[in-house]
Every structure is written in C-alpha cells, then in structure tokens.
Amino acid sequence: MINLLIDKIKEQNSPIVVGLDPKVEFLPECVREKAFKDFGHSSKAIGEAFYEFNKGIIDHIYDVVPSVKPQIAMYEQYGIEGLIAYKKTVDYAKSKGLVVIGDIKRGDIASTAEAYAVGHLGQVTIEGNTERGFDSDFITINPYMGYDTIKPFLDVCKEENRGLFVLVKTSNPSSGDFQDLKVGDDFLYERVAMKVDEWGQEHMGQEYSYVGAVVGATYPEVGKRLRELMPKTYFLVPGYGAQGGKAEDMAHYFNKDGLGAIINSSRGIIAAHKNPKYEQFKNEGFAMASRQAVLDMKKELEEALR
Numbered sequence: 001m002i003n004l005l006i007d008k009i010k011e012q013n014s015p016i017v018v019g020l021d022p023k024v025e026f027l028p029e030c031v032r033e034k035a036f037k038d039f040g041h042s043s044k045a046i047g048e049a050f051y052e053f054n055k056g057i058i059d060h061i062y063d064v065v066p067s068v069k070p071q072i073a074m075y076e077q078y079g080i081e082g083l084i085a086y087k088k089t090v091d092y093a094k095s096k097g098l099v100v101i102g103d104i105k106r107g108d109i110a111s112t113a114e115a116y117a118v119g120h121l122g123q124v125t126i127e128g129n130t131e132r133g134f135d136s137d138f139i140t141i142n143p144y145m146g147y148d149t150i151k152p153f154l155d156v157c158k159e160e161n162r163g164l165f166v167l168v169k170t171s172n173p174s175s176g177d178f179q180d181l182k183v184g185d186d187f188l189y190e191r192v193a194m195k196v197d198e199w200g201q202e203h204m205g206q207e208y209s210y211v212g213a214v215v216g217a218t219y220p221e222v223g224k225r226l227r228e229l230m231p232k233t234y235f236l237v238p239g240y241g242a243q244g245g246k247a248e249d250m251a252h253y254f255n256k257d258g259l260g261a262i263i264n265s266s267r268g269i270i271a272a273h274k275n276p277k278y279e280q281f282k283n284e285g286f287a288m289a290s291r292q293a294v295l296d297m298k299k300e301l302e303e304a305l306r
C-alpha cells in the first residue's frame with residue numbers, strides 16, 4: 001500500500017492528505033437542513049449529513065489528492081450512526097481510488113491490538129464467510145505500550161498489504177510534556193523514531209517502509225532531525241494551516257527524492273466554504289471551495305519546495 005500511495009503522490013504531484021473531520025458547524029445549510037427534514041434532530045440525521053458532506057468533497061478532490069484521513073472521533077461521538085457514516089466514507093473514498101488513512105490512534109496490546117488491527121486493516125472469518133470491518137489502507141497508532149502494541153498491527157499489515165503511521169512527535173502544543181523528555185542524551189521522540197526506523201527496515205515497500213511516522217508540522221526543527229533519523233520512513237504531517245504549520249517549513253520533512261512526507265489539512269480544506277477567501281462557493285458550492293483550497297495548498301507547497 002505504501003507503494004500505491006507513493007505512485008499516486010508522484011502521478012498527481014500532490015503530497016497532500018485531506019482530513020475528513022466533519023463537525024455540525026462545518027455542514028453547509030443545504031446538507032444540514034435536508035438531513036434534519038428527513039431524519040429529525042437525531043444522530044441518524046448527523047450521520048447522513050456527514051456522509052453526504054464527505055461524498056461531495058471526495059467527488060471534488062479525488063483527482064487532485066492521493067489520500068484522505070477520516071478522524072474517527074468526529075463520527076464516534078454520534079455512536080453507531082456516526083460509525084456507519086465513517087464506514088461509508090472509507091468505502092466511498094476507496095471506490096474513488098483514494099488511499100484511506102484511518103486516524104484512529106489505537107494503542108493496546110496483544111489480542112486487543114490484533115482485534116483493532118483486524119477491524120481496521122484486516123478481515124474476520126465467520127463460519128467460513130470473510131468480511132472486512134472498516135477497511136482502511138493505513139491507520140495511526142500510539143506506541144506508548146511498546147513493541148507488544150506494534151507487533152500485532154505489523155502482522156496484519158504484512159498479510160494484508162496495509163500500513164501504519166506511528167505517533168513520534170505530534171503537532172499539539174503540549175506534545176512536549178512527554179515526547180520532549182530527555183532519555184540519556186536523546187529526546188524521547190528521538191528514541192521512538194529510532195525504533196520506528198528499526199521496525200520499518202523489516203517491513204519495506206519498494207522505496208519506503210510501510211511503517212510510517214506522525215510528525216507534526218508545527219515543530220519544523222524537530223521535523224528536520226526526525227528526517228535524518230528515519231530516512232526510509234514516510235511521514236504523515238498534521239498541523240498544517242489551522243494549527244500554524246506553514247508551507248515554507250515543510251521542505252525538511254521531505255527527502256532529496258522529493259518524497260517522504262504527506263501533509264494533512266482538515267479544517268482548512270473541508271470548512272473552506274466558511275472562509276471569506278472562498279466566498280463565491282458558499283452553501284451548495286461547499287465542495288468547490290474545498291477543491292479550490294486543495295489547489296491553493298498544492299501551489300503553496302510547490303512554491304515552497306521548489
């Protein structure tokens with residue numbers, strides 16, 4: 001799957017992943033009101049509205065980005081109806097040829113980790129009948145519990161040709177509380193990076209490993225150091241735009257081959273229709289606003305990485 005992701009990035013010249021993190025306040029009035037009319041003020045209405053919203057955006061971006069990253073928490077808060085919308089979103093994105101990164105940040109051990117891995121990357125067999133759960137291509141995982149967390153995910157990835165992004169240095173303001181602690185002469189995030197590099201060497205695609213790393217856009221100096229420590233690791237880089245990450249800071253996240261990183265923007269793209277900059281695409285035009293925001297991000301990155 002890492003090979004497919006890289007092929008698509010090269011083909012579209014677009015190292016961008018659009019975060020599908022829907023919120024009620026991001027929904028255009030036309031989508032929200034139709035769902036309330038059809039299903040009342042219910043979680044079913046929100047699930048239907050989230051899916052219609054995502055579908056509109058996917059239809060307008062699938063030819064200019066290689067990948068989407070649905071954030072499961074946004075769906076999960078609405079219970080089963082939210083999770084149905086999450087699954088339908090994953091399936092629809094895949095039907096349009098997009099690589100799906102499920103941002104689920106799991107991190108348990110042994111048989112529990114295996115169950116998460118099977119549910120999101122693999123398949124279950126029920127009396128000889130096999131079914132896939134959420135069917136993502138990649139997921140995000142939290143390595144805090146150590147290799148026992150990672151191993152079950154690696155096994156499923158190997159068998160199913162899927163991949164992982166392991167949290168190494170996150171984009172949030174308090175990421176330093178633990179990640180920046182000193183361990184001997186190293187920062188904890190450096191030690192995690194060394195482990196991700198080691199695990200990755202045993203799980204290689206053609207050019208890069210299918211064990212990737214989450215490296216926030218908001219700490220560019222750290223991004224540069226982590227690029228040195230993990231040369232064959234693909235970076236998923238959240239924190240661009242809304243959290244302050246800038247195009248000019250992204251150069252060090254990439255390798256000399258122009259590959260090695262995929263930059264995420266969620267609110268900046270999916271809520272673009274609320275941004276005065278894209279005023280001409282209000283309400284029904286919401287998905288056109290997202291497309292334009294992607295094209296603008298692509299141009300910003302191209303100029304900064306030239």
Ligand SMILES: O=c1ccn([C@@H]2O[C@H](COP(=O)(O)O)[C@@H](O)[C@H]2O)c(=O)[nH]1
Pocket residue numbers: 019021071103169170171172214215216238239240241242243264265266267268
């Ligand atoms: O370090 C991290 C890891 C994950 N995230 C997730 O990425 C998106 C960011 O959304 P924006 O609207 O572009 O800020 C969101 O799903 C986070 O949970 C992150 O921000 N930082």
